[in-house]
Amino acid sequence: MRASVLGSVCALLLLLREPVCRGDEVTSSTVNPCCYFPCQHWGVCVRYGEDKYECDCTRTGFYGENCTVPEFWTRVSQFLKPGPNVVHYILTHFRWLWDIINYTFLRDILMRLVLTVRSNLIPTPPTFNSKYGYLSWESYYNLSYYTRLLPPVPEDCPTPIGVKGQSGLPDPELLVDTLLKRRTFRADPQGSNLMFAFFAQHFTHQFFKTFNRMGLGYTKALSHGVDAGHVYGDNLERQLQLRLHKDGKLKYQLIDGEMYPPSVAEASVRMSYPPGVPVHQQMAIGQEVFGLLPGLGMYATLWLREHNRVCDILKAEHPTWDDEQLFQTTRLIIIGETIRIVIEEYVQQLSGYLLQLKFDPTLLFNSHFQYGNRIALEFSQLYHWHPLMPDSFLINGDELSYTQFLFNTSVLTHYGVEKLVDAFSRQPAGQIGGGHNINAVVTK
Numbered sequence: 365m366r367a368s369v370l371g372s373v374c375a376l377l378l379l380l381r382e383p384v385c386r387g388d389e390v391t392s393s394t395v396n397p398c399c400y401f402p403c404q405h406w407g408v409c410v411r412y413g414e415d416k417y418e419c420d421c422t423r424t425g426f427y428g429e430n431c432t433v434p435e436f437w438t439r440v441s442q443f444l445k446p447g448p449n450v451v452h453y454i455l456t457h458f459r460w461l462w463d464i465i466n467y468t469f470l471r472d473i474l475m476r477l478v479l480t481v482r483s484n485l486i487p488t489p490p491t492f493n494s495k496y497g498y499l500s501w502e503s504y505y506n507l508s509y510y511t512r513l514l515p516p517v518p519e520d521c522p523t524p525i526g527v528k529g530q531s532g533l534p535d536p537e538l539l540v541d542t543l544l545k546r547r548t549f550r551a552d553p554q555g556s557n558l559m560f561a562f563f564a565q566h567f568t569h570q571f572f573k574t575f576n577r578m579g580l581g582y583t584k585a586l587s588h589g590v591d592a593g594h595v596y597g598d599n600l601e602r603q604l605q606l607r608l609h610k611d612g613k614l615k616y617q618l619i620d621g622e623m624y625p626p627s628v629a630e631a632s633v634r635m636s637y638p639p640g641v642p643v644h645q646q647m648a649i650g651q652e653v654f655g656l657l658p659g660l661g662m663y664a665t666l667w668l669r670e671h672n673r674v675c676d677i678l679k680a681e682h683p684t685w686d687d688e689q690l691f692q693t694t695r696l697i698i699i700g701e702t703i704r705i706v707i708e709e710y711v712q713q714l715s716g717y718l719l720q721l722k723f724d725p726t727l728l729f730n731s732h733f734q735y736g737n738r739i740a741l742e743f744s745q746l747y748h749w750h751p752l753m754p755d756s757f758l759i760n761g762d763e764l765s766y767t768q769f770l771f772n773t774s775v776l777t778h779y780g781v782e783k784l785v786d787a788f789s790r791q792p793a794g795q796i797g798g799g800h801n802i803n804a805v806v807t808k
């Protein structure tokens with residue numbers, strides 16, 4: 365019993381990816397002063413001697429022992445700048461105003477502002493990772509790590525979160541029961557549906573590919589961004605397996621005359637299925653976990669069809685292009701289409717803004733903009749939008765339980781893309797925030 369409780373605590377620690385699963389290691393009697401997290405406003409805690417620290421407040425806009433005293437210009441901007449709540453209120457009210465702005469040059473100016481202000485919130489070059497709580501070349505250069513906005517809690521702190529709380533973490537099952545598990549389904553107040561939920565999961569799993577076997581805080585998605593690796597695979601070998609090597613296209617199979625991803629028998633890539641699923645029933649998809657849910661298989665099918673459709677158009681217009689050029693150009697187009705849908709439909713829905721968002725790369729051509737990207741561990745943690753999932757799936761008059769839905773390779777081909785799109789568009793998703801809204805199956 366004790367062993368299993370310890371085991372599950374360690375499992376939670378793995379979830380939190382904190383290097384705290386380590387037993388009683390605190391040898392010195394002086395507590396590392398940085399365990400108190402004294403430095404405010406993104407000041408950096410630097411340890412001197414055994415028991416002293418200094419906060420490096422450089423460019424935080426604050427000074428003082430703990431970076432708590434605002435500089436003059438910080439005071440001025442605190443006074444003049446509307447808070448995030450005010451900005452959000454304006455962006456989600458005054459429809460008449462936005463109806464005008466949507467049609468003028470102000471839309472471009474505000475969209476540019478949204479992009480630059482948001483990107484300035486992110487530290488570049490990236491800072492910490494799960495191994496390095498201080499700046500280092502290694503954490504900058506080694507893309508196998510997610511970056512981290514917050515440094516890991518120092519290894520020698522008395523408690524897992526520094527100095528507060530108990531010396532060990534609680535039983536994860538208790539945590540899930542008290543905070544997360546759904547009592548009764550609460551729908552998303554913004555009216556999001558399952559089409560949105562599966563899009564969220566499908567889209568983000570191109571850059572959230574936590575590599576637990578490698579260790580804490582590692583990722584398999586080495587390009588750290590929107591590269592459509594969930595369609596083409598995260599490495600060249602997988603991509604070559606998935607490609608038809610003709611006209612730039614991807615391999616496919618026809619079922620009832622409709623195009624679907626090929627089976628693993630036809631494109632030999634590793635997919636995660638429970639043991640015993642035969643290869644001809646496994647679908648070969650860029651992302652190895654997308655056999656989990658028919659909703660993910662549906663999006664994979666849509667993008668496969670779109671890729672091959674674009675190839676046909678390009679080939680008709682450029683009969684001299686070879687397979688490689690047709691493939692590479694189509695991939696860029698698929699990435700562009702993805703970002704457009706993400707900004708103009710997905711983020712639009714998520715934000716609730718009345719400003720009509722716009723995907724237009726030229727908006728940034730004349731401003732200094734950091735195009736490099738690094739996925740943060742916190743981003744993955746916060747994107748566990750598992751409450752979006754319903755208690756069962758309503759498709760074409762049938763009600764499918766999780767047992768019938770998960771890893772069921774025939775749901776997609778049985779109903780077909782059209783019926784699934786229709787079903788997922790009608791069924792409400794759950795509310796993400798507020799706690800107590802994750803179906804028991806998804807908390808496992």
Ligand code: HEM
Nearest residue numbers: 561562564565568572573574744747748749750752753806
């Ligand atoms: C029935 C549906 C789902 C099941 C069974 C499921 C299950 C899981 C499991 C077992 C993990 C790995 C453990 C963990 O990191 O927590 C995971 C990770 C994750 N899930 Fe889900 N999930 C579902 C739907 C969703 C949806 C709709 C989203 C929406 C965004 C989502 C977002 C994530 C993210 C961001 C991760 C971390 C991935 C990584 O870092 O590699 N999941 N999910």
Ligand SMILES: *[C@@H]1O[C@H](CO)[C@@H](O)[C@H](O)[C@H]1NC(C)=O
Nearest residue numbers: 400401402403428429430432
């Ligand atoms: C700075 O933080 C430390 C630790 O939390 C605290 O003891 C100290 O009083 C703070 N100093 C100031 C000037 O607030």
Ligand SMILES: *[C@@H]1O[C@H](CO)[C@@H](O)[C@H](O)[C@H]1NC(C)=O
Nearest residue numbers: 502505506507508509578579
């Ligand atoms: C990144 O770090 C891991 C773990 O320390 C190591 O195995 C890998 O070789 C490193 N990669 C590079 C490119 O340095």
Ligand SMILES: *[C@@H]1O[C@H](CO)[C@@H](O)[C@H](O)[C@H]1NC(C)=O
Nearest residue numbers: 462463466717718719720721
């Ligand atoms: C402006 O854009 C928002 C968000 O897309 C939309 O709700 C609103 O109807 C638009 N107004 C006009 C006139 O296009």
Ligand SMILES: *[C@@H]1O[C@H](CO)[C@@H](O)[C@H](O)[C@H]1NC(C)=O
Nearest residue numbers: 767768769772773774775778
């Ligand atoms: C898989 O889905 C099909 C089609 O919806 C359904 O008939 C079947 O019962 C499901 N299989 C399992 C094992 O639940």
